[in-house]
Amino acid sequence: MATTTEVKPLLPVKDPVPADIDIAQSIKPKHISQIAEVGLGLLPDEYELYGPTKAKVKLSVKDRLKDAPNGKYVVVGGISPTPLGEGKSTTTVGLCQALGAYLNKKVLTCIRQPSQGPTFGIKGGAAGGGYSQVIPMEELNLHLTGDIHAISAANNLLAAAIDARMFHEAAQKDDALFRRLCPADKSGKRRFAAVMLGRLQRLGIDKTDPDELTPEEVSRFVRLDIDPDAVMWRRVVDINDRFLRGISVGQGPEERGMERKTGFDISVASEIMAVLALASDLSDMRQRLGRMVVAADRQGRPVTADDLGVGGALTVMLKDAIEPTIMQTLEATPVLVHAGPFANIAHGNSSVIADQIGLKLVGPDGYVVTEAGFGADIGLEKFMNIKCRASGLAPDAAVIVATVRALKMHGGGPPVVAGTPLPHAYLSPDVDLVTAGCANLARHIENTRKYEVPVVVAINAFASDSKEELEAVRSAALAAGASAAVVTRHHALGGAGAVDLAQAVVAACSGGGGFKYLYDAELPIKDKIEAIACGTYGASGVSYSPEAEAAIAKFSAMGFDKLPICMAKTQYSFSHDATLKGAPSGYVLPIRDVRASVGAGFLYPLVGNMMTMPGLPTRPCFYDIDIDPETGRILGLS
C-alpha cells in the first residue's frame, strides 16, 4: 500500500484523539489580524475585526487585486456518504493544514457557515474534527458574525411583506392603495419610490409621474393580485423545529379570516442563502434579490421581491453578510467562512465571493481549497455546473473523500444508523466487502473526469481500517482514473497526516488541463435534467409527473428555461432511492416537481420528498451544552 510519509506533527497530538471541543479549546488561536495580514495578505483597512478570533473581509480587496493572477483552485467532494459523514470537512481542513503548515504554500480554506439547527439538534457542529478543525469551533457553530441571522431576517421580512400586501389589497380599492403607495409629500407632490419605477417598466408603463397614470394603469400598478395558493415563499428559522413544517397563518382575530397554509424551512434552505452564495458583488446581489419570484398572481404571472418594494431593504439587511468571515485552522492557516446553502434544494457550496477573493489573495503559487456539500453527485456536480458558471472560475483539481466504512456499506454492509452502535462488519477487516463497494467511488471519479479535471482520492483512514482494505481502495481509485489516491490521517495527526495528500494535490494542479461543463445551459430544461440523470446518476432515463411537466412548461413560457439545474435528491445514493447503494444503473429517475429560484439562478427538480426542516430527537445535543459561569468556557459542544 501507499505508506504515509512520516512527518512529525506540529500539534501536540494525543492518542486516542480527545473530543473535538477539548482539542479546539487546547490550542490558543492567533489574533485574527495576524491571519488576515500575514496569512492572507490583507491591508489593515481591508478587514474588520469581530473580536480577536473573527474578522470580515471588505469587498474593496476585489478592486485592489482585480488584475492579479489567480491561485490554484481545488474542490473537495466525497463518495455517497453514510449518515455519519465521511469526514469531508475534516479532510478539507487537514489538507489545508498540510499545504500551509508543512509544505509552506499559501493556502486558504473556503467552507460554508454551519446552521445552528444541527448544533443543538442531532449532528453537532461542522468545524471539522480531531486535529483538523476550524477554531474557535464555538464561534463557527454558533452565531459567527451573524450572516445566517441576517438571512433569516431578510427572508422573513419578505414573507411578512407578501401576507401584508395580500391583506391590504383585499381591504382597499385601487385609489386608496395608490394614495397610500404614492403619498403626497409636504409640498403636495406625489412621487414613485425608486423601486416602483422598475415595476412600472415591467408593466410596460412608460411614466414617472404618479398623477399621469390612467385608472387602468393605476390598477395594474397597485394590484399584485397574488394568488394565495401560489405563494412559493416560506418563512425560515435556523432551528430544528419540526412543528413549523406545516402551519396555518392569519388566524389572529384582526386578520379577517385570511387564513393560509404555509410552513417554515430551516434558514439555510432560504433562496436568499443561495443568492448570497452565488452573487459576485453588492450590485449583483441587489439585482438577484429583487428578481426573486415569491408568488404567482391570479393570471399565473411571477411576482417578485421588487414588485413588493422590498429588494433594497433585503440588500441593506445583507450588507455585512456579503463579506466573508476570516477564521483559522488549528495550525493557523487562514479560512474564509461564507454562506451555507442547503446542498439539497440549493447548491450546497460556499460563496463565489470568498473563492474569488481567495484566489487573488493566495496568488499564482497558492491554493484555495473549497468544499462542496454531500456526495460528489450533488455538491460537486452543482459546484461545476452552477457555481463555476456563476463565478467564471474553473477548478485545477478535485479531491474525492472516501472511507472504508462507507465503501463497505456500498458493498453490501448492513445499514449505518446515527446514534446506534456500528455493526461488526464495519469494525473488522473485510477486503471483499470494501472492494465490492468501490463501484461507488469509481463512478464518482469517472463523473468528475468528465469535467476534464484531475481527481485525487483522499482515503480518510480510521483506526479500524486494515492496510489491505486501504490498499484495495487505492487500487480501485487509480483503476477508475484518479491521478492519485492517498491514505490520509489528518484527524489523528493534523496537517502532518495529510502531507501525502497535499503533495498529490500539488502535483495534480500542476498539470494545466481543461474544464468543461456537463451540459449547455441553453438546452431545454428536460435535456439538462437528463444530462445529469444519465451522465452523473447512471439512470437510463427520466420520468416526469404531471406537476413536473406543467412546471417545465410554465418556466419555459416565463423564460426561466435557460437557468442551470439544481437537483434536489437524496445524498445517500446516486439514484432517487436512498437504499440503492454502490453504483446503481438502468433505472428511471422520477421527477416529482420542478421549482425555480430565479434570484439564485437555478431550477430545482424535486426527486422524491425533500426535507427542508429537520426535527429534534428525544435527547437533542442541547442537553450537554452549558457554560461555566466562572470561566465563560463552553461545555458540551460537539
Place this chain on the structure above:
Amino acid sequence: MATTTEVKPLLPVKDPVPADIDIAQSIKPKHISQIAEVGLGLLPDEYELYGPTKAKVKLSVKDRLKDAPNGKYVVVGGISPTPLGEGKSTTTVGLCQALGAYLNKKVLTCIRQPSQGPTFGIKGGAAGGGYSQVIPMEELNLHLTGDIHAISAANNLLAAAIDARMFHEAAQKDDALFRRLCPADKSGKRRFAAVMLGRLQRLGIDKTDPDELTPEEVSRFVRLDIDPDAVMWRRVVDINDRFLRGISVGQGPEERGMERKTGFDISVASEIMAVLALASDLSDMRQRLGRMVVAADRQGRPVTADDLGVGGALTVMLKDAIEPTIMQTLEATPVLVHAGPFANIAHGNSSVIADQIGLKLVGPDGYVVTEAGFGADIGLEKFMNIKCRASGLAPDAAVIVATVRALKMHGGGPPVVAGTPLPHAYLSPDVDLVTAGCANLARHIENTRKYEVPVVVAINAFASDSKEELEAVRSAALAAGASAAVVTRHHALGGAGAVDLAQAVVAACSGGGGFKYLYDAELPIKDKIEAIACGTYGASGVSYSPEAEAAIAKFSAMGFDKLPICMAKTQYSFSHDATLKGAPSGYVLPIRDVRASVGAGFLYPLVGNMMTMPGLPTRPCFYDIDIDPETGRILGLS
C-alpha cells in the same frame, strides 16, 4: 420664560434641520477604540471590536471596578406621549452630548437596542434625531452586534424543544424515553446530564445513578406531561409579521395530527429579552433562563426550560449578547446599547449590566443617563420598582420629557395620528390648551417625587412652539414639584441646545436625597397591583376578571407572589383607556388576566388587549430603503 443659554454648537448645524440619516452620515464617527479607551476608560482587553464603530464590553470590567465608587444615575422618562413620540431618546442623547461635550463631564448614555420591526415597518429607527443621535444609525437600527438575533434563536430553540418533547412523549413508553434521555456510553454506563440532576432534585428524587430509579421515579422523571393547552411560550421573529399573531403548528404529515394553536410575538417581547435586561452576570442569567416557566403540566404544575434540558444551551446562545455594545453620539460621547425589552408586557428599560458597568466607569463625578420606555407611568415606574430592585441601584435624578404638542393633546386637542398631517391646533400658539394639558405632566412629576427622587422637566421645544406656551409648561412643572424645568433645543443644536438641561440635571444630582420603592414586593399580588393603579395611575380601585382572579390564586400557590409587578397597559393614557387624556381619576382599572415571567422575575397583569406583534402598513418604510452598490451608502433609513 427661561431663556436658553447661548452656546455655540460644536456641530455644523443647519437650519432647517436635515433628515436624520443625512446628519448621521455627515459626521465621521471616531474609531470606537477611542470611545472605549478614552471616553469610557476601558483597558484594551476589556472590549472587543465589531468593526470600527461598534465594540462589546467584556464583563471582566465589573470585577476590576467592583470596589470603585458609582457615578450619578439619571433616568429619563416622559409624559404620556402622542403616537409620534415626544423625543425621549433624542433628549437622552442631547442631554449626554451637553454633559460630555460642553460641560466636560464624564458621561454615558444607556439605551435599548431597537427592534428591526419598526425600522422596516412604520416608525423608523430609534437612534434619536436631528443633531442628537447615536451613530452610525444604520448599525443601531439594523443587526447591531446580533443580540436580538441571538435572543430570537434562543427563544425559538426553546419553543421547538417544547413541541418536540410533547411529540416524543406521546409516541414513546416510559422506558424508551428513559433509554433515549439517558443512553449508555461506550462502556455501557448510563448517566444523567448535569441539567437533569436539577429536575431530579425538584422532583424530590435524591439519586444520581439512572439505574437506581424505580419505575415510578422513571415515569415522573421522563414525563414532563405538558398540557398542550397550557403552553405559555410563543415563538418570536424580529419582523412586523401580523399573519403570525395567530397560527396553527404541527400540520405537517409527519407530526401525527398533533396540531396546536399558538403564535409569534416580536422578538423584543420575548421573556429572554427581559432576562437579558435584568440579569446581573452570566451566572444569574443562567439561573433565570433555566427557571423560565414555559408551560404547565396536566396537573397544573410549572414546567421550566431546565426541565426541558435547554437552559444551558440558551445561555451559550446568549454568551455574546450579555456584553453591552459600545457606540457613540454625534458629539463623540460614549453610549452603551444593551437589551430592548418591550415596555408593555415587559419592563421597557435597557440592561442592569450596562448601567452597573457604566456607573463604575464614569466614576463619582460622572453621569450615567438611562432611558425608560413609554410614559413615566410605565417605563419609569418599572425602572424604579423592577429594574432598581434587580440592580440594587437608585437614581439621583429623573428627567421627564414633555412637549407642547403632547400637552395640547392632553388639554383637549384633536387626535394625533401617525402618517396624517398634524391638525392646526398643534401648529399655532394656544396657551390655554397647553395649560389644560399640563395636568398630565403634573401627575408624572408628582408620581416620580414619591420615589424621593428630584425631577427635572425637559421641555423639548419645536419650531412651532411659542415662548408663552413654553413658559406655561415651565410654570406648571415647577408648581407640581419639579426641581427645575428647562426648555431644550438639542434636536436643532445638538448638545449646545441642552446645556441648560444638563446644568439642571447636575444641580438636581448634587442634592443627595433618598430613594424608596412604591411598594414592598413581599405584599400580596393584589396589594401591589393596587399600589400602582391608585398610586400612579390615579385609579380609585381595581377590578379583576375571573381569569385574573384564578391566575393570582395559581401564582400565589406556586410561590411566585413575591415577584414585582409589570403592568401591561397602554402608554397613551394613565388609565386603561387610550382615549382618556390628561390626568384621569376616579375610574376602576380592569385587570383582564395575570401572567408570569418567572425567569425575568415579574408578574404582568394585562390591562386590556396588548399587541405583541405589529403589522406592516400598505407602504412600509422599506420602500425607500436601498443601498448604493458603488459606495455602499445606505439610503432611506429614518
